[in-house]
Amino acid sequence: MKTKKRVLSLFSGCGGMDIGFEGGFTCLKRSVNQTIHPNWIDLDYGQWVRVRDTGFETVFANDIRPDAKAAWVSYFGSKYKNADSLYRVESIVDLVKRERSGEKIFPENIDIVTGGFPCQDFSFAGKRKGFNSDKSHDGGKLAAGEPAIESRGQLYMWMREVVSVVKPLIFVAENVKGLTAFEDAKEVIEHDFADAADGGYIVIPARVLHAANYGVPQSRERVFFYGFRRNALKEKAINALSNISQNPQYDPYPLPTHNFSAMGNDLDPFVTCSEAFDGLEEPDKTEDIAQTKYSKAKYLPRGQGNIEVKMDSISPAIRSEHHGNIEFRRLSRDNGGTHEEELSRGLEQRRLTVRECARIQTFPDEYQFILPKTDDNVSVSASDAYKIIGNAVPCVLGYHIAMRLAENWNKYFL
Numbered sequence: 001m002k003t004k005k006r007v008l009s010l011f012s013g014c015g016g017m018d019i020g021f022e023g024g025f026t027c028l029k030r031s032v033n034q035t036i037h038p039n040w041i042d043l044d045y046g047q048w049v050r051v052r053d054t055g056f057e058t059v060f061a062n063d064i065r066p067d068a069k070a071a072w073v074s075y076f077g078s079k080y081k082n083a084d085s086l087y088r089v090e091s092i093v094d095l096v097k098r099e100r101s102g103e104k105i106f107p108e109n110i111d112i113v114t115g116g117f118p119c120q121d122f123s124f125a126g127k128r129k130g131f132n133s134d135k136s137h138d139g140g141k142l143a144a145g146e147p148a149i150e151s152r153g154q155l156y157m158w159m160r161e162v163v164s165v166v167k168p169l170i171f172v173a174e175n176v177k178g179l180t181a182f183e184d185a186k187e188v189i190e191h192d193f194a195d196a197a198d199g200g201y202i203v204i205p206a207r208v209l210h211a212a213n214y215g216v217p218q219s220r221e222r223v224f225f226y227g228f229r230r231n232a233l234k235e236k237a238i239n240a241l242s243n244i245s246q247n248p249q250y251d252p253y254p255l256p257t258h259n260f261s262a263m264g265n266d267l268d269p270f271v272t273c274s275e276a277f278d279g280l281e282e283p284d285k286t287e288d289i290a291q292t293k294y295s296k297a298k299y300l301p302r303g304q305g306n307i308e309v310k311m312d313s314i315s316p317a318i319r320s321e322h323h324g325n326i327e328f329r330r331l332s333r334d335n336g337g338t339h340e341e342e343l344s345r346g347l348e349q350r351r352l353t354v355r356e357c358a359r360i361q362t363f364p365d366e367y368q369f370i371l372p373k374t375d376d377n378v379s380v381s382a383s384d385a386y387k388i389i390g391n392a393v394p395c396v397l398g399y400h401i402a403m404r405l406a407e408n409w410n411k412y413f414l
Helices: 016-022 066-076 092-100 152-166 177-181 185-194 235-241 340-344 354-360 382-391 395-412
Strands: 005-010 026-028 041-044 048-051 056-063 087-089 112-115 170-176 201-210 221-229 328-330
Touching: 005 016, 005 152, 016 056, 016 066, 016 112, 016 395, 026 395, 056 066, 066 087, 066 382, 092 152, 112 152, 152 170, 152 185, 170 177, 170 185, 170 395, 177 185, 177 201, 177 221, 185 201, 185 221, 201 235, 221 395, 235 395, 354 382
Parallel strands: 005 056, 005 112, 056 087, 112 170
Antiparallel strands: 026 048, 041 048, 170 221, 201 221
């Protein structure tokens, strides 16, 4: 049996990137372009499919949120008997310090490191303090005398330290699109990542990917950074990756498959909210607890979140929020609601449920986010669920990233 390639996941949250990187999950058939990727579907259930495995497996996951771990372990526990021990709830800063002191923290023989380092300090929706964040690495306030390198805005540097320790063949880092418009942050981060392991990595110019161009029913744009370990690459790959614009066959970024903002041959129409919500019952009719829970925050005539989703289009970005910033599944006529057929059936104004947000983020329905107390005395409430879902990389986008690397693997490495 072929051994799977080993993934070390940082800033893992509830595992959107991890699910995508492993594959073998359920998603809408419409999220898979079968013309471009005819071999991606493993099982066909009609409107839903199971995509095939990628050949990667998660051997280490990490985040500071206990609720994210509880949800991650609940889902991955059906796959890994040791799921609880795979996930470490601790700041990456503390983990690296312990590794430096001689304690064995990180596993060996890592092929890929992934991580969506914290984005709040670069987000257009935040205070935009960037590298000068006043938040600490553990989620609290940066204490007097605490070095800036341990601030939330510089945690990518600690991801770089992990890369230097485990020396993966590839690393993939993710952040908000706003980072690319924040002074010279993109170029600084590219330069810093290239210094990992004493300059041992070729870092590809960062690029923004729009999730809707990959079968995700959401207006979500994120910037991705890729690094390749130079001494493991074929000579031809070194030359190609150093001049990627002239060598598209070596490009690690996945090719668009849907036509929201992308152009090209054989693209499918983008996936809509209506398709994403297929088969979901109203909260008072369903037995799915994640579909029964939704924010009761009142409607306001203005402000973020006070619009209804367009059923024939994509959703606004699902944010890490839990009250008034969650969009409405439908508004009343008095508040400008447009879903006339639903309103005529007496369906009431309400915000998106936890399950609807998860569907928009392309999480499989088998993932249950709302959990009672675990053995660690951690529960996951509906408010918690909104937050960890909003923080995640859409599973289907993660799958595209993983499959592009899997398909190109033998081009890159000796």
